[in-house]
Amino acid sequence: MVQESTQADKAVIAEGVDEEPVEANRRLFTGWRMQVVAGAAALYALFHMAALNGVSISAYTGITVPLLPQFPMETWNFRIFHIAGALALGFVVYNAMMFSDDAHKDDRSSLWGKLAYVLFIPALLAVGTSLWFAQIIASGTLPEMGGLTTWPAFAGTPIYAQEVWYFGVPLLIATGGGIVLGWFETAPRDEFRVSDILLGVCAFAVAAYLIAIYGTAARNAVGTPFVPIGVAFAATAGSAMILELTRRVAGLALVIITGVFLLYTFVAHLLPGILAVQSAYSWQRFFGHVYSDAGILGPTTAVSSTYIILFIIFAAFLQASKVGDYFVNFAFAAAGRARGGPAKVAIFASGLMGMINGTSAGNVVATGSLTIPLMKKVGYKPTTAGAVEAAASTGGQIMPPIMGAGAFIMAEITGIPYQDIAIAAIIPAILYFVSVYFMVDFEAAKLGMRGMRDDELPKLAKMVRQVYLFIPIIILIAALFMGYSVIRAGTLATMAAAVVSWLTPFPMTWRGIVKAFELAGIMSIQIIAVCACAGIIVGVISLTGVGARFSAVLLDLAGVSQLLALFFAMCIAILLGMGMPTTAAYAVAASVVAPGLVQLGIPTLTAHFFVFYFAVLSAITPPVALASYAAAGISGANPMQTSVASFKIGIAAFIVPFMFFYNSALLMEGTWFEVIRAGITATFGVFLLSGGVQGWFLGQRSAWFIRIGLVTAALLMIEGGLITDLIGIGVTAGAWMIQRFLHPDPNASIPVRGAD
Template identity: 65%
Template sequence: MSHKNDQEPNGLKDDANVASTVPDSIADGVDDDIVESNRRLFTGWQFLLFAALAIAYSSFHLVSLNVYPMETWSFRIVHIAGALILGYGLFAGARFADEEHQTSGAGIKWVSYALLIPAAYTLAQVFLMHQTLSGGAMRIDPSVENWHYGYPLMATTACAVVLSWFYRQARHRFNPADLVLMVCALASAGYLLVAFNTNIRMSTGTSFAPSGISWAAIAGSLLILELTRRVAGLALVVISAVFLGYVFVGPYLPGFLGYPGLSLQRFFSQVYTDAGILGPTTAVSSTYIILFIIFAAFLQASKVGDYFVNFAFAAAGRARGGPAKVAIFASGLMGMINGTSAGNVVSTGSLTIPLMKKVGYPARSAGAIEAAASTGGQIMPPIMGAGAFIMAEVTGIPYTEIAIAAIIPAILYFASIYFMVDFEAARKGMRGMRKDEIPLFSKLIKQVYLFAPIIILIAALFMGYSVIRAGTLATASAAVVSWISPNKMGIRAILKALQIAGTMSVQIIAVCACAGLIVGVISLTGVGARFSSLLLGLAGVSQLLALVFAMLISILLGMGMPTTAAYAVAASVVAPGLINIGIEPLIAHFFVFYFAVVSAITPPVALASYAAAGISGDNPMGTSVASFKIGLAAFIVPFMFFYSPAMLMEGTPMEILRVGVTATLGIILLSGMVQAWFFGPVNTWQRLLMLVGAMFMIYGGIYTDVLGLAIGIGLFVMQRKLHGSGNKTAQAG
């Protein structure tokens, strides 16, 4: 009897004893703030100061979006300037000193403080120029703009950026070089606010534009690039530098890359307008993205993220390879909201990856599954990691239409990962988690009301409310719902949520502004139109060849970049070319969007896979190759948007149903082919046949569907005859 008890610890216990042994919660800390390696951890008055700034920044957006709207350009300038000030206060430009004697010397310190004098002087000049223009002057004296504003601002900004690279101090201390950069951000934004609220605004992009606009834009661009380097790494900065270099090198390039050229003044007087930095990317980050970051912060502060993960464990933890299936559900749900694949890997993967390894997944597979699932959150409607809102802004297609179109592709992607996981678990004979290892579903179902904010958000959007109004309602409902949960939000918790939102928003706003710089280069130099003509030429040879080329460019542009920036840049370069070769705008943008998203798991630069490898302890490149394999469906499905538009809900209900069902069956065959398992092991020729059947069904044509179904049914019957009796035990595992 005791031996039996050892083998089946739950088998002879009654429900009451089981209930007393199961954990109330397995997820704890999913909602904790992720502290980046270069973020300062202030104490005392400095903590209070930057907490107040972050709260004020979040509150400013809520008020401006819902109560007291600002003029559009002014609002976006303040939006970027606020992120720059917060960013330079919170994120250091160099590694922190481990010990007191490793800090920078007094020379760098005093030079940094000395730079405050010219920085403050340029800021004072902004106030003087504002008074001059308010007094009825039409222009500012060019000598004042150049010698008293432009040259000091540029020199001070450049020197402070370089000094910040070498200024090392303890993690809890502030850097005077970064204080200089904060003042320069104010001086740059201040001039643009003054100029753009007068008739001077009409001169941007012409030879009559005041030089002050160009100086402010150059300094602002440099500040954006440096902050992007701090919060998102060098990849996006290098790509931006290449595009900026093209502005001035382009006239000397041969072939389709050549263009007439733009002067420094004409380019920079226009790039910090709605043609570039203040354009679509900042339009989205200053409205939808910041609002949903605040929403996510309220969910985080009320510990809803912990509940989501616990709910996923209770629902799927006991299934074969349970923690991997939990990762799919939890990461998909969290990734939909938080908007960054790598960030989602860090938050949920720290829990799911060790548990996957515990039930038998190798470290590489565990990391790859988490990376692929977290990346899938970016294509999960209704929020799609803010991608849906950018697409709506860029294309003019209603948001609800985009969210509905994303349903079948998202189902296919997550079905692919699910069956990849399931077949690997069957092939390796893995178990699920025991009943005493996961929370009781009956307990968690009593708190299902915690899903209410997301349900309210979706319902409000589909009832016709604006995205801003729906997001605000969902945010308010998160606070209200918390009052009947164990984690009630009072004034302190609400302020904490606003502080978290202000801090979390810095990275995505910097990235969007930097992407806007690239978009400005594309629109002002016309390189996008020349790329379109290249795609048009390829389409004359083969449309498939043009699509493959567009795929490669989208992935290349997205490598090392957060999803939002990756899509924004690819949509500017690639999507117009696809539309010009006859592809519908919705299909073209979804095609680009998917490949921009999966660049996070595409070798050699796969941010989500690298983050997962850091947790699993496996080789980063090996993990990225494995996650590429698990997310394989995302590299095939976008091509089917073109050949079968019903996959994006374009067609009759019967066409959509047929394509959805057969494509899902095709995805199951594809997963079996990759994992070499389909109701039992499969050999090489069977895998090749499965690949053919999968492609036939994913393709979406009537005849190809029939052929694919025939192949699938034939393989199913064959495998059941060969392995049916021997596979029952494995299936039960």
């Protein structure tokens, strides 16, 4: 949002750039409904903040939460509750279909609503049965084995029949019916739908059953044919709801990919070659496996239930205190005067906001609504304006320390300390943003663009006086590198955001703090659904072993050429990431691609950074480039042309990961001299790369052969070896001499004998 000041200078002031965009299928409640949903969302986020910091509710209140005798909660129980809460909240907030511009099309459909009311009967039966099971387990009447309560739900026993007919079948009927009815039932945008509330009840039934059963010895049977059949029923219903909510909040791309993996599980024994498995997997065994720490409750949900939701709360506090507006205004004041100023503002502002935001496309919508129109105003083509914003927002996902939550997932999967990952990401992030900056600058120089006038910009002196608004970010970084846990550092930064707001015109009162928790609860729904959905894919990979077989393919390719194996791994990582948010894209690609790279002898950190980069870059890689498409929607340009242009602007990021393999100093591995030299030469390399791609060198356009020389020199410099650096400097010197003294025509064509 852009506001012109009432002063004569008519300066551009950013307001609301960090506000969460309202999706076309999101409900906008009013009155008591709004208060109910807001309260539920705030409590959901507050629950996580309390649990992560070890706050014992029962110790403070004396209240024992039913089914949850230990609080803070056991890990699996915490993750189950985390997913169930997101499902219940998500179904209420996000409609199954987009809302129509014609208000009458969204009138309440009484028939579908009445059918949904009928389905409450099996749903409540499933809830009652799960609570009854929990009471039986808690009563102490069941035998124990090894200190754990047994759960005698074997075929032919009364409990088995009760799990099937009183819990499983009713739950599947209610869940399936609720999902299908959700596609047809309509209601005004500010009202609840019966089918959505029904699905919330089903989510509670799944959570209540799993929390109760996983507290017994039956938990040890997960992933085997002996898992209780009730677990399979609950996991089937839970997986179906996760897929439906993912469709509502993130589109069909991830749902389709997950569906392909699910189909593969049950037909793998029929397939030839490396895709084959020895025997078929039963429905009971697979779904008993997938809703465990090997799948949905595994690394992706571990991260979403801890680090991701914590930093979503942090982002919500920054939003409530208007710090995001300050970031953008500071970028305008600092960089707006340079040629092509709004594009350079987009680089800084979108990179910083994207680091916290967590999704490339979401950040494009948030900051692009301000920067893209201003880029067009100073002379950038709509395609270029959209591409710059897409590339900058995507770069935020690789910027430490937060890296759009990617660093936390990498730490969870690899076991490498988070601090080491954040440090390793510094040079690659600098190279990316330096490259994008030069791409933008050279484009502006070629087109003779100006910067924004002083009277169009916020006053830099005023922005400097408000530099204290960076304190929450500084505290976060300092706490992390002082050795505090990520949870403690994030909590301190969140508290600092509230305190700093008291120095601004937007102080956070108790009402503001509650509002921030409400925003966090709503903002977390999408990423939780996506991480849980990615967990299904991880479960398929862990059960079928397809990741190990893919590793064998990479090893075979490496026997021919390691570069070929890396290129193949890059293609798979990009393909798996297309249409998916960053966290899910990396989680899936890391499960499939990274193990094979490690088996090639590539260090674990290098392998995962390689995969992470290309999973992130899928957001600007044609043909399915979510960030580019979002930017095209704002700029009014052709989506495919915008994605090609953003690919061009971010091209350095497609080259640098290959250099990790040849020069680990780019990931801060080596002596200080090696790291500094690698950083300097690689920075010079991306400068040359930008000049070669844009055709601009020494303040003038370059001929085609000079551009080829610059790109060649860039690749040699980025590689980082002493010999390649010297050769690169020599090639650059040759290009400089030709450009400086011979002045070749940049429009000269390549003569081809007989072309006419």
